[in-house]
Amino acid sequence: MKDKKEIPFNKPYLTGKEVHYLYDSVSSGKLSGNGKYTKKCQNFLVNSYGFGKCLLTTSCTDALEMAALLIDIQPGDEVIMPSYTFVSTANAFILRGAKIVFADSRKDHPGMDEASIEKLITAKTKAIVPVHYAGVACDMDVIMDLADQYNLFVIEDAAQAIDNYYIDRTGNKRALGSIGHLAAFSFHETKNIISGEGGMLAINDAQFQERAEIIWEKGTNRSSFFRGEVDKYGWVDIGSSFLPSELISSFLWAQLENLKEIQQRRTEIWNLYFQGLETWAHDNNIGLPVIPSYSTNNAHMFYLVFENIEQRDSVIKKLKKNNILAVFHYLSLHKSEFYKDKHDGRELIESDSFSDCLVRLPMFFELEDSQIERIIKVIKSSI
Template structure:
């Protein structure tokens, strides 16, 4: 039976084309116009980000971060193996050696207690990935960064509107804690612009250079603010900034952030409540220092065979459930470069993690039906 309920369906608020029309008719559709600046100001004010630059993707934001971190050939960068390839490739392109860390046994996030043993005199940065919008243990990670003089670059692709609660009880937005952070607005994320992302700069020493890298290695942004009387090529960079069309689409989503978040979190909780009685699967665990942003709902099966059978059973009922990342340390591209350590938890999530449909227009009836299908398996 062909799937009736897809894994994901992009949600349109209704204002996207209106704002795109406005951008087009303004005569300014290249980057860094009215809508770009509105979006950037919103994120800076709402989440206490020091400086925000919209990008054409989260991958671009990570690549900018790798340039800003001055990653050189031979430098080592610590990242979780259970993540998307962009987390690694942004640093590999700068010549880095990737040192893969394992996940927790009950959580796909990087095991913060296993990071210190991976640090050497070649280590330059730690890149925690907030999987499913659930915070990594940022107090431990920032402690290590201070102790060893390392940079922390948060891969917050899935983590918009999610928070970390520190040991001091202070609640901080994910992406506001590390020196740099990268977010995604891909169509599978909570708020979207088709493709799109943003770089967050929390360390002021990177602010000026970030703008230059963003603008193809020129000081064009300073010129348009009247800070210099002409602009030219002053550094490396690329065309990282998105057009006003992308930013206008994103602005319509931002205006509906609360509505979108409330619905997604309700659906997440509905899944959780209806799957608690199942002894066939393990439900996501939420550490006491993390919040849930309703980005994703996943379960972990006992083995890959059960996962495959559940995918088939759900498909028969008209629901499209999917697996997720293949551990990067075992990938065709990097397996011969990995140092050979066994990362058993990352491998477990590769084999056993199952993602269930979660998008704004999904209804509770379907969530309950999918849960029933799993419970009755």
């Protein structure tokens, strides 16, 4: 008899302390941003991952928009990024007038093909935006070498990459988001560590740290005033209200306190999927997630890559029939309704292939071993 209990694609995990810290924020009388919990989260992230400076934001989108402001994107500037990514990666720079130059994905992984970047660089190129898809590192040695050679900025879209690391060519392990000049993270409810909506900008180049705080505070030097560095504050630059309320930060703090436990369970789930599907996938020419030798694995997602769109849709349909919700992911941005007429006409074959063939499986902290077994059984029966 078919199991009727639905397995959702995602279920936000609560550690149990979120409500306590929310109550503490409310009772303190300090609800607006940059209070106790904002500072606790920022200090934790800097000390844990070696970022130059951290500023919490209301979303990863806001963090990317701050990055575009900080590197002074002007109309006509070109920014290289993968086509296989979320629209926010591109929007942040389009809002400043940039032209987006899309790179294809790798053959073995949805992340951008690092070998394709150099031929896309022109005299108008200002930045490269690598997206660490599924939390898996791009080859940052290659990207940073290009940035140095052509005097470009690197902004890591690390929305999915909290608590993951890049192993550089000398063997050093560096947190993703600590390598580029700037990096943006997401704490959306679908991520490993969550605050409902929320994000963070990591500022690793010291030249941007002071201005980042001003942009974050609506273009004012308000933070300097409260530290006693100036005797009054005022409007000194462009900016917006990017900082989150203490309610968001207090929720996030409960998550960060339990980061190790959350990551351990997600890794167990990822490994159960891999072990349960490895032989079947090999026998049926189905792609499994690839973790390059230069990346660790933060178990953000588990996906399968099918041979064609018909096979993919058939498996999603079979899972749904068994009350299991799996989803395909991004549609190539270069073919989007908004940007297709602005794209330069290059075919991005691998990006389109992942758009057609990739399926994300349920992945959340409270996913039970028996549910994983059930998901695997249905998938295996689909082909």
